Amino acid sequence: MSTATVAPFRFFDIVVAGVERLSPTMIRVAFAGPALAAMESAGRDQRIKLFFPHPGQDAPVMPDDDGTNWYPAWQALDPAVRGIMRTYTTRSLTRAPDRLVVDFAVHGETGPGSRWALRAAPGDRLSVLAPIVAENVAYDFRPPAGTDWLLVTADETALPAVAGIFAALPADLPVRAWIEVADAGDRLAPATAADAEVTWLVRGEAAPVTEALRAAELPGGAPYAWVAGESATVRAVRRHLVRERGFDRRAVTFSGYWRRGTTEDQLLAAAESA
Known part of the structure; x- marks a missing residue:
């Protein structure tokens, strides 16, 4: 049978x-x-x-x-x-x-x-x-047991995912987030029960997210990082967290939502010809 x-x-x-x-x-x-x-x-x-x-x-x-x-x-x-x-x-x-x-x-x-x-x-x-x-299998936000606080970096393409993540967070979880947007009017604060501190970075008016993160003082305890947005920026943030901040690689989830100078059609064509 x-x-x-x-x-x-x-x-x-x-x-x-x-x-x-x-x-x-x-x-x-x-x-x-x-x-x-x-x-x-x-x-x-x-x-x-x-x-x-x-x-x-x-x-x-x-x-x-x-x-x-x-x-x-x-x-x-x-x-x-x-x-x-x-x-x-x-x-x-x-x-x-x-x-x-x-x-x-x-x-x-x-x-x-x-x-x-x-x-x-x-x-x-x-x-x-x-x-x-x-x-x-089509979602990535999976903080491990024992996570003490959450770090988020994103741009406007990842704002819907950030909103979904923030809505699912437990009350009082410490969160530090840096979100880069194209316009000041795009600062759409995500609702959450967590203890969230969001730094908005308007492109062209503030330091890029990588620079802002390097200058930041981070909490102690076991972190989990969710990093999304433009691919090169995502890679740079991950390198900083792992190499300079000492984050466990397994505690960093990263996703390139887009790549500067490359369309998704070009990425698909490259994957199909590989």
Whole structure:
């Protein structure tokens, strides 16, 4: 007798239910869909894959796959036709009614996600690859037992993940965070029960996050660091924490959300040709 294996991720067709401008570079989009009741999220920095249509398409062209073998199935489609894939963070997933909320850091016409979000309107259709089990591999914030305090560095692309992480923190946990944003209006303070001290760094008006961190006095005790944003900055922060501050490598979670001078299409093409 065989036992069926349920894929931990699947495709969902979603439609825009509402759009809200949060700040000069952040747009919040709420999505609805009849199948969203099956979607799950671990919260925190839960990653999902959004698929955008090409110009002239009403909805993205997607593979005929339930999510079990999604990447080869998507990769096999014509790149000029298939849905344009980008990685985002689940800002929230709520019930009654079922809604998926995603915050988009927009930067003009320089990417498909930004272009789409700037024009998003109720009724627009996308597809998303998302988990159907809350405990899944697509989130990284996992502080080890015995963590005494949390260090966070991020830029505006990681603000939705920072908000999810802060919302999940226990009361009174000491947190030191440095967040770099493009505009003073992007300082969207994340709600939390933790004892959080957030330093906002407006790009061009304050020292870069690496310099600000080097000048900072940090708490004692066992730290856990979550570092996200531009890839080169993330690597520099990790080197500083491990080599200069003596952080245990296993207590530093780092993720490059984007790479200066390189598009996600170029990164995907390099990975596919490797």
